[in-house]
Amino acid sequence: MLPMNKIHTNIVKKVSPENYRVKTIEIEHALEEALPGQFLMVWMPGTGERPMSIGNGYPLTISVAKVGKVSDAITSLKPGDMISYRGPLGKPFAVPKDARSVLVVGGGYGVVPLYFLAKRAKENGIGTVAVLGARSARDIIYERQLFAVCNEVFVTTDDGSHGKKGTVMAEAEWLIGSKRFDCVYACGPEMMMRAVAEMCRKHRVPCQVSLERYMKCGVGVCGSCVISGKTVCRDGPVFSGEEALAMDEFGKPHRDATGALHER
């Protein structure tokens, strides 16, 4: 049986802007059981509840982009305010036994759980190389944090305003083809993750991706977040590249709050 899926309420310790619309919220709570890849369901009373990737376990940290009413409310929090959440939820990234070197590939704000993974990897003596990409310089977050825990960090932007011009794929392909990694982890736009998973299949490197779907219960019951019969909230959000590539909905359409299908 699962432990009681308790609602935690704690105090916001620090709020720091990452860019023009992302804020990092540090909470006075050492959620020691939190593992990289897991998420919280953050409850803003009177507004709603949304899943948020965990960016660090102790102190518990999330980074939130202001994109809707719940995230507006979260990014308006000030130090000293209360914040409530359920979690940690979902399946974390798995690190192969005896891993010595891993690659993380982050697109946009997908970098948040990858930072937590790289931080834990460093604590466990595993070297991490990171590729971080976004549309433009202003969309890059967590670059400084990644430098602190990774052996190397490569940055790309679509418009060339920061790092190398282009997408993460060119860098990732070159790295996967020329260096030895025990596992590759990707989080970001689904088409990017699909490309990374296919590339890893080609180079026979294990790979894991972190998927995102419209989520409601967070505990594998309501079915709102299903992708090809699997719940993203409980069977995922982390899936192996092979599991994800076997899903006919991976990198293709997605479902909204009503469950209706939309083409990406």
Added chain:
Amino acid sequence: MGLESVMFGKKLKNPMILASGILGMTRASLEAACENGCGAVTAKSLTPEPRKGHDGPNIVEVEGGLLNAMGYPNPGIDAGLKEFGGWKRSEALIISIVGKDKKEFAGLAEKVETARKTLGATAIEAVMSCPHTPGYGTMAGQGTPECVSSITSAIKAKTKLPLIIKLSPSVPGEGKAAKAAEDAGADAINMGNSLGPGMLIDIHRRRPFLGFGVGGMSGPAIKPVVIRCIYDIYDAVEIPIIGTGGVNSGRDAIEMMMAGATWVGAGTTAYYRGAEAFGQICREMEAWMKSNNATKLRDVIGAAHE
């Protein structure tokens, strides 16, 4: 010996049914529930128009179960029938419909009937028992014998598919409501739905946790109430009963059948035991039957009645 059952002429590998609103948003997830051991699956309840459902939080664990207020998120009957249609598996598909009144129910039944030949469904289930959605179920007073009777007749007039009426364990006089459904032509009763509504207040925030404020209670804590309702309904009607509410083990399922259920619905067990729960419960039922010299389900169904 075994768990084989028959539902309206269709042979089932076991009597375990995925309850509506659990994991059933897509065809692929219904297929996954079949792979995970269900003998029949119920699709997400469909309304005439698409619904987003209530604002979150939608579900929370409480002692003894879950409290939920989903609010019928669904893509609407047209998109829903397209999603679930063309069912060809050996497990039975049950299409669940939910309307505000008998006119809406009749309209939904008509659409299901139009699609019937290609749909592949074994039955249609009409839900009159949701405890937390304004305009529907118990919040619209649909549980009374009069209301059950008129909605049942309206649906029967529109479709040839066997009709299951899903009743609430929260409305007194379950036997009378079930009898009204039977008299109006229902082919089976599903007892029941989530209990309540109930409420969880977060004492730190000093307010109800669920976005909708109240929600239906499911899980092990409601099982004794549902068992009693099934027991009463078994005495009141001749048509078969689906028992739904709080089943989390093979012994729970056997108990529900002894109260009078021919088939057993389950959902919240997926929270406690994961999506594999359905098959595991069936294996536990089989083991219990073996060690208790019950060779077929007929030996168990209604066994608690003199």
